[in-house]
Amino acid sequence: MTVLADPALAADARRERRFFLSLSLPALFIVGLAAILPILWIIRQSFLTTGGEYTVGNYEKVLSSGLTWSALVTTLELSLGTLAICILLGTPLALALASARPRVANLLMAFVMLPLWTSILVRTYGWLVLLRRDGLINATLTGSGLTAEPLPLVYNFTGTLIGMVHYMLPLFLLPVYAAMRDIDANLVRASASMGATLGQTIRTVILPLSAGGIFSGSIIVFIYTIGFFITPAVLGGGKVNPLSTRIERTLSTFQDWGSASVLGILLLVLMALVGVMFLAARRLIAGRSIGTAHA
Amino acid sequence: MMKSLPITIDSVRKTYGSYVALDDVSLDIQAGEFLTLLGPSGSGKTTLLMALAGFVRPDSGKLLLDDRDITRLAPNKRDIGIVFQNYALFPHMNVLANVEYPLVLRKTPKAEARQRALDTLVRVKLEGLAERNIAALSGGQRQRVALARAIVFEPRVMLMDEPLSALDKNLRETMQYEIRRLHDDLGITTIYVTHDQREALIMSDRIAVMNSGRIQQIDTPQRIYDRPSTRFVAEFMGEANIVAPGSARRIDGADASREALMIRAECFHLDAKLVGPDGVALEGTLRAKAFRGENWLLTLALDGGQEILVCIPAALASGCAELAAGQRVTAYAPAAKVHAIPGVVA
Numbered sequence: 043m044t045v046l047a048d049p050a051l052a053a054d055a056r057r058e059r060r061f062f063l064s065l066s067l068p069a070l071f072i073v074g075l076a077a078i079l080p081i082l083w084i085i086r087q088s089f090l091t092t093g094g095e096y097t098v099g100n101y102e103k104v105l106s107s108g109l110t111w112s113a114l115v116t117t118l119e120l121s122l123g124t125l126a127i128c129i130l131l132g133t134p135l136a137l138a139l140a141s142a143r144p145r146v147a148n149l150l151m152a153f154v155m156l157p158l159w160t161s162i163l164v165r166t167y168g169w170l171v172l173l174r175r176d177g178l179i180n181a182t183l184t185g186s187g188l189t190a191e192p193l194p195l196v197y198n199f200t201g202t203l204i205g206m207v208h209y210m211l212p213l214f215l216l217p218v219y220a221a222m223r224d225i226d227a228n229l230v231r232a233s234a235s236m237g238a239t240l241g242q243t244i245r246t247v248i249l250p251l252s253a254g255g256i257f258s259g260s261i262i263v264f265i266y267t268i269g270f271f272i273t274p275a276v277l278g279g280g281k282v283n284p285l286s287t288r289i290e291r292t293l294s295t296f297q298d299w300g301s302a303s304v305l306g307i308l309l310l311v312l313m314a315l316v317g318v319m320f321l322a323a324r325r326l327i328a329g330r331s332i333g334t335a336h337a
Numbered sequence: 338m339m340k341s342l343p344i345t346i347d348s349v350r351k352t353y354g355s356y357v358a359l360d361d362v363s364l365d366i367q368a369g370e371f372l373t374l375l376g377p378s379g380s381g382k383t384t385l386l387m388a389l390a391g392f393v394r395p396d397s398g399k400l401l402l403d404d405r406d407i408t409r410l411a412p413n414k415r416d417i418g419i420v421f422q423n424y425a426l427f428p429h430m431n432v433l434a435n436v437e438y439p440l441v442l443r444k445t446p447k448a449e450a451r452q453r454a455l456d457t458l459v460r461v462k463l464e465g466l467a468e469r470n471i472a473a474l475s476g477g478q479r480q481r482v483a484l485a486r487a488i489v490f491e492p493r494v495m496l497m498d499e500p501l502s503a504l505d506k507n508l509r510e511t512m513q514y515e516i517r518r519l520h521d522d523l524g525i526t527t528i529y530v531t532h533d534q535r536e537a538l539i540m541s542d543r544i545a546v547m548n549s550g551r552i553q554q555i556d557t558p559q560r561i562y563d564r565p566s567t568r569f570v571a572e573f574m575g576e577a578n579i580v581a582p583g584s585a586r587r588i589d590g591a592d593a594s595r596e597a598l599m600i601r602a603e604c605f606h607l608d609a610k611l612v613g614p615d616g617v618a619l620e621g622t623l624r625a626k627a628f629r630g631e632n633w634l635l636t637l638a639l640d641g642g643q644e645i646l647v648c649i650p651a652a653l654a655s656g657c658a659e660l661a662a663g664q665r666v667t668a669y670a671p672a673a674k675v676h677a678i679p680g681v682v683a
Contacts, residue, residue, distance in 0.1 A: 228425035231392055234412040235419040236439035236490065246438075250429045 081310070088303035100300035109288065110305065117284035117312070119199070120274065121267040124206045128214040128263050131207070133256065136215055137248065140222035151219075154212050162209060166276045169205045170196060173277070197279025205273040210266060214259040221255025222248065257324045264316055269309060285309050341526040342403040342493045343368045344389070349398030351384055351550075358384040359395070360550035366528060371520050373529045375537040376547035377573070382530045385547070386496050389528065391415050402494065418487035418525075420497040424479045426471045432458070432482050433467040439490040457489040460519070477508045484516070488523060495520075497529045501536065513539050534574050538562060546570045564676055565599060571678060576602035578645040579678065580619065588669065589614040596677040602648035603632070604674035607656065612669040619645065620667045623660055633657040637666055 091097045104110050135154075139147050157165060172178050173196035180192035195201055225248060233243040249256075271286040278287075285305055292302040344366040351359040359381045366372050374382035387393040389400060391412030400408045407415055426435050433454055440450035458464055461481040471479065480500060487495055500516070501509045517540050520527050531537055537544045538558040545555045546569075554566045565571035568579060578600050585598055588609060598617070606612055621637035624644065633654045635647040647668045649657055660666065 226423065226425060228421045228423060229427060231390070231412070232419065232421060232425035232427075232486075233438075234392075235390055235415075235417060236486070237413050237416070237442045239413060242442060247427060 084303045084306050087299050088307055090300055092298070092300065097300075100304045104301050104304040104308070109283075110285075110308070113283055113285045113288040113305075114308070114312070116282060117268060117286075117309075120202060120206060120270065120282070120284055121264050123203050124210055124267045125260055125263045127203070127207045128210050129256065129260065132211055132214045132218055132259065133249075135211075136218040136222050136252075136255075137244070139215075139219050140225075154215055157208060158212050162272055165208065166205055166273055169201070169208065169277060173201050173204065196277055197281065199278070199282055201277040201279075202274045202282045205277045206267055206270055209273065210263045213266065214263050217255040217258040217262070218252060219255075221252035221258075225251050253324075253327060257320060261317065261320050264320070265313060268313055268316070285312075341369045341524055343370075344494060344526060344528070345399075345401040346385070346389075347399040347401065349385070349388060349395045349400065351381075351388065351393060351395050357550045359388070361398070362547075362550070362552055364545060364552060364555065366526060368526055369524045371517065371527045371529065371540060371542045373531060373537040373541040373544045374547055375531060375534060375544050375573075377532055379549075380547040381550040382532075382547045383498055384550075386498055386528060386530050389494075390417060390419055390496055416490075416492050416494075418490070418492035418495040420480075420483045420487045420495070420500045422499045422502060424483040424500075426479055426482055426486070428471050430471070431467070432463065432469045432471070432474070435471065435482055436485045436489050438486065443490060454485075454489055457485045460488075460522075461485045462515075476504050477512065480504065480512060484519065488519070488525070493526065495525050495527045497527065499531055500529075502531075502533075509536070516540065538574075546573060548573075562601075563674070565678065568678060571599045571676075576646050576648065578602060580639065580643060580645060581641060584639045584641050584643065585617040585619050585675075588612065588616050588618050591615070596679065599676045599678050600645075600670045600674060602634070602646040603650070604670050605647045605649065605668040606653065606670070607647075607649060607666070607668065608653075609667075609669050611653075612671045615672040616669055617672070617675050618667050618669050620665065621645070623662050623664045623666045625662065626657065626660055628658075635660070635666065635668075637668060 088100055089096055089098065091099065139150055139154075142150065170177070174180065175192045175194075177196070179195060180189075183189045184192055195204070229247055229251070230243055233247045234240075238246065269286050270284065271290065274282045274284055275287055275290070283291075285308060289302050289305045289309075292298050292305065344364075346362055346364040346366075348361045348363050349359050350357075350361050362381070362385060364372075374385060376382045384393055388395050391407070391410065395408065398408070399406060402415070427438065430438070433451070436454040436457055437450050440453060445453070455464075455467060458467055461484050463478065463481050463485065466474070466478065471482070474482065483500065487497075497516070501512050504512060513536055516529075529537075529540060538561075541558055543555060544558055544561045546553045546561060548569050554561060554570045556564075561570065562574050565574060565577070571577040571579060580598050580600065582595050582597065600617075600619075609616075609618070619637070619639060621639040624636040624638050626636070627634045630651070632651055633649045635649065635657070637645050637647055639645060645668070647666075
């Protein structure tokens with residue numbers, strides 16, 4: 043920083059900095075009120091009995107229960123499954139959108155964004171209509187003789203996954219599309235002029251340069267899906283129980299705020315762990331791609 | 338020296354809706370030639386270059402490399418080195434990886450690819466920078482990496498799209514000579530696009546001046562400058578005065594040309610003795626004068642009302658400082674520097 047000799051100028055500079063910092067106060071206030079305070083409250087709750095006395099019993103009870111661990115596994119399966127499908131479907135789609143002509147891309151983008159403007163409840167029940175034993179898809183499949191029996195598409199893991207992917211795909215797509223669209227078209231041309239096939243260009247230029255977008259999209263998908271509640275509750279038919287539905291059941295059936303808080307903290311820890319892992323992986327890949335040209 | 342190939346462009350046409358970007362352009366480029374496509378923006382020069390590279394598909398016409406038709410060949414099969422205007426270096430690779438890239442694509446053995454890339458970096462004076470990241474390079478260094486990457490795989494043709502336009506003036510002049518020297522060393526057929534007429538004059542074997550999707554004139558730099566075939570070429574190449582036949586008289590009194598005359602501003606003298614008797618004289622009233630360091634620029638209003646620019650080198654302009662606006666001045670031009678543009682009446 044520059045040293046200002048004149049104390050009056052230095053004071054002006056300080057005042058300016060304070061002013062710009064003060065612009066963040068309303069946001070900080072709301073985050074504190076709506077996020078940090080409740081978290082602190084949950085942490086406190088997790089150490090209290092229903093009678094209000096201090097205990098670590100809640101932790102012992104929750105962490106020793108097999109239901110908790112199977113819920114944790116289900117949560118991870120749903121999140122990672124959704125993420126994997128989003129990457130497999132979303133990355134090629136983003137590439138197609140980014141290389142389409144602007145008018146076509148805008149039209150396709152509108153289709154992608156349409157689900158985002160619809161309530162999640164409506165969409166989830168919409169899937170129910172489509173995926174049921176006597177729903178549209180099974181009616182078509184059995185009617186055309188492709189399958190003898192209706193396929194079990196809903197009230198199970200598959201149905202939940204379909205609903206979650208449908209919700210997350212646009213949110214995954216946006217950062218990936220933005221990253222790919224920002225790639226200079228001349229880089230792709232340069233790569234081709236030096237002899238690269240389209241596949242080689244995608245592998246050596248487009249994917250490395252959109253890795254940041256793919257990571258952002260992945261983090262968004264993971265953080266959203268780890269706490270997903272409505273979709274597993276409706277499309278899981280009671281058979282798919284991630285941590286979120288366990289929390290709800292613990293509260294609605296047992297009014298056990300202590301155990302529910304412990305489960306909530308478990309979710310938070312999970313999110314933090316995965317976040318750190320993603321960032322570490324990102325740094326690792328970014329460090330490796332510089333200085334290598336694997337074709 | 339690598340084997341370079343001639344290029345034939347045969348009535349290539351490209352339209353975007355109702356806009357004609359290339360209007361039946363034909364052009365023969367000899368093996369090993371340095372040819373510049375020169376023109377203002379929108380003249381079609383970059384479109385033509387991109388058609389040669391394979392990124393623009395012509396509506397009709399043919400592109401031949403040697404005698405092989407490449408009109409419909411995919412860009413990655415053409416074996417053409419390209420230097421892009423913004424360099425298009427891969428930001429996620431370091432200098433060496435950028436230069437090795439075309440060799441890695443060709444499955445060149447690792448050690449050989451490395452050696453060739455390093456040798457090419459020496460050729461473009463970037464030794465010692467192989468491990469640098471692209472972001473840590475100056476504009477001139479990026480330019481050199483782009484050059485190295487375009488020649489390392491020994492392409493048979495090199496295309497350059499305004500490669501120097503982002504550099505400052507001094508660096509640009511250095512690079513002009515270096516690119517030309519590189520071309521002479523490698524003997525590679527080069528097509529160079531620029532809108533800078535000085536750059537085109539300095540670097541080229543031949544210049545093709547383009548405007549509105551057409552080639553106006555193809556010739557050596559000297560002929561393009563001294564003997565422009567159209568008014569557009571005359572005015573695009575420098576300070577050109579195009580005067581009506583009646584405004585100029587022969588110094589020896591013989592009949593003057595009946596066509597419009599093109600006289601470059603710097604071809605005038607104020608002393609009739611410096612010009613032969615077959616030269617021309619233009620008389621007018623001094624409107625303005627400006628000292629530009631190496632020369633004086635005078636604006637004369639001819640008696641017909643037309644204004645001409647007269648540029649007198651400082652060494653020969655002893656009287657210029659004393660001239661005052663409103664004074665009568667006669668400018669003389671030698672016959673060799675007076676060019677009648679065919680078919681143009683001023």
